[in-house]
Amino acid sequence: xxxxxxxxxxxxxxxxxxxxxxxxxxxxxxxxxxxxxxxxxxxxxxxxxxxxxxxxxxxxxxxxxxxxxxxxxxxxxxxxxxxxxxxxxxxxxxxxxxxxxxxxxxxxxxxxxxxxxxxxxxxxxxxxxxxxxxxxxxxxxxxxxxxxxxxxxxxxxxxxxxxxxxxxxxxxxxxxxxxxxxxxxxxxxxxxxxxxxxxxxxxxxxxxxxxxxxxxxxxxxxxxxxxxxxxxxxxxxxxxxxxxxxxxxxxxxxxxxxxxxxxxxxxxxxxx
Numbered sequence: 304x305x306x307x308x309x310x311x312x313x314x315x316x317x318x319x320x321x322x323x324x325x326x327x328x329x330x331x332x333x334x335x336x337x338x339x340x341x342x343x344x345x346x347x348x349x350x351x352x353x354x355x356x357x358x359x360x361x362x363x364x365x366x367x368x369x370x371x372x373x374x375x376x377x378x379x380x381x382x383x384x385x386x387x388x389x390x391x392x393x394x395x396x397x398x399x400x401x402x403x404x405x406x407x408x409x410x411x412x413x414x415x416x417x418x419x420x421x422x423x424x425x426x427x428x429x430x431x432x433x434x435x436x437x438x439x440x441x442x443x444x445x446x447x448x449x450x451x452x453x454x455x456x457x458x459x460x461x462x463x464x465x466x467x468x469x470x471x472x473x474x475x476x477x478x479x480x481x482x483x484x485x486x487x488x489x490x491x492x493x494x495x496x497x498x499x500x501x502x503x504x505x506x507x508x509x510x511x512x513x514x515x516x517x518x519x520x521x522x523x524x525x526x527x528x529x530x531x532x533x534x535x536x537x538x539x540x541x542x543x544x545x546x547x548x549x550x551x552x553x554x555x556x557x558x559x560x561x562x563x564x565x566x567x568x569x570x571x572x573x574x575x
Contacts, residue, residue, distance in 0.1 A: 317427050317440075317442055317467070317468075317469065318440065318441050318442065319427075319441040319442030319443055319444065319469050320338075320441075320442075320443060320444070320469055320470055320471065320472045320500055320557070321444045321445075321446065321463045321464040321467065321469045321470070321471050321472070322334060322335050322443065322444065322445045322446065322471075322472050322474065323446045323449075323450045323460055323461065323463075323464065323471050323472070323473055323474070323488070324446070324448075324449060324450070324473065324474040324475065324488075325449055325450065325473070325474070325475040325476075325481065325484040325485050325487075325488050326448070326449045326476075326484060327447075327448045327449065327452075329474050329475060329476045329505060330474055330476070330503075330505040330507060331377075331445050331446070331474050332377040332380050332381060332445065333505075333507065334472070334474055334503055334505065334544065334550060334553075335351070335381055335384070335443050335445055336380055336381060336384040337544075337547055337550025337551070337553070337554070338443060338472075338550060338553065338554050338557075339351065339381065339384040339385050339443055340384055340547075340550075340551075341550060341551045341553075341554030341555065342441055342554055342558065343384075343385070343386065344551075345554075345558065347440065347441055347558075348388070348440045348441070349384075349385045349386075349440070349441050349442075349443060350385065350388070350389065350427075350440065350441070350442050350443075351378075351381040351382060351384070351385045351394055351442070351443045351444070351445070352393075352394055352395075352425060352426060352442070352443075352444045352445070353375065353377055353378040353381060353394060353395050353444075353445040353446075353447070354395065354396060354397060354421075354422045354425050354426070354444075354447075354454075354463075355395075355397040355398075355399075355405040355409075355416070355422070355447050355454060355455075356375035356376075356377055356378050356395050356397070356398055356399075356447060357398075357399045357400075357401060357402050357403060357404070357405055357408040357447065358376075358399075358400070358401070358402030359373035359374060359375045359376070359398040359399060359400060360373060360374060360400070361373045361374065362374065372398075373398045373399075373400065374398075375391075375395040375398045377445065378391065378394050378395030378398075378445075379391065379395075381394065381443065381445060382394045382395075385443075393425065396421075396425050397409070397414075397416065397421065397422075399411070399412055399414075400412070404448060404452055404453050405447050405448075405452075405453065405454050405455065406453045406454070406455060406456050407453075415456055416454070416455040416456060417455050417456055417457055417458075418454065418455045418457055418458035418462055418466070421455065422454065422455060422458070422462075422463075423466060426444065426463070426466060426467055427442050427444075427467055427469075442467070442469065444463050444467065444469065446460035446461075446463055447460060448460060449484070449488070450473070450488040450491055450492065451487075451488070451491055461491065461492065461495060461497065464492075464497045465495060465497060470497075470498035470499065470500035471492055471497055471498065471499050471500060472500050472501050472503060472557075473485075473488055473489070473492070473499060473501070473502050473503065474503045474505055475488075475502065475503070475504060475505065475521075476504075476505055477504035477505055477506040477521055477543060478519075478521075479519055481504075481521055482521060482524055485502070485521075485525070486528060486532055489502070489529070489532045489533065490532050490533075493532060493533045493536065499533070499539040500539060500557065501539050501540045501541070501542055501553070501556075501557065502525060502539055502540070502541045502542065503542045503544055503553070504521055504522060504525075504541065504542065504543045504544070505544055505545075506543060506544065506545040507544065507545050507546065522541055522543060525541050526538075526541070540556065542556075
């Protein structure tokens with residue numbers, strides 16, 4: 304078998320974030336869509352990518368000759384939030400039926416995914432930055448599964464951030480049991496030299512029937528442990544989100560220096 308092309312990180316100054324998470328189903332897409340809406344409200348052009356999505360189902364065919372495309376639910380939500388400015392096939396080129404890790408889902412369908420050959424060509428290109436005078440352009444790139452979940456045969460989800468050199472917005476459910484996976488993800492990013500733009504504790508990802516202990520305080524635990532998990536590095540902000548208003552405040556903070564003069568970061572539900 305031929306060796307896949309070598310992976311070369313792209314050195315360029317594009318803007319945006321790679322949205323990664325501690326696990327699947329913790330709100331990456333919900334946070335991404337809220338962030339996109341807030342950026343567009345400021346007049347920004349937002350381009351989105353979810354290069355691989357599994358668990359995609361095709362609608363029932365209208366007739367025997369029709370073969371409908373599989374619908375990637377998360378990528379479709381991001382695409383619609385961004386205004387459908389590109390074909391959905393550009394946003395999510397790889398769609399597989401089985402709701403399992405991407406390389407396994409691909410193998411079940413006779414495909415072998417390699418990062419350089421199959422993922423990198425769909426990520427931001429060197430000429431992506433807009434010229435002066437054009438609306439600011441941002442990229443929102445969403446992984447599939449957790450930070451260290453396999454994305455291809457030769458790359459984990461974290462490779463999306465390493466390759467594009469974009470900072471990571473790390474999503475975790477604000478619930479009991481999240482600290483171990485969250486701390487592992489933070490340490491993995493730090494050890495790889497990947498910038499962590501912020502940590503989002505998503506209270507909206509907690510099932511309504513799940514009642515967290517009153518004494519639970521994941522934010523306080525993060526504040527205590529971040530200096531040890533990320534030595535010699537300024538700790539990233541921590542955002543607690545539950546509703547769309549929180550996501551608008553998250554976007555305002557992440558883009559404060561571009562869209563508005565600096566202001567005191569009070570009442571934003573974040574800490575340093």
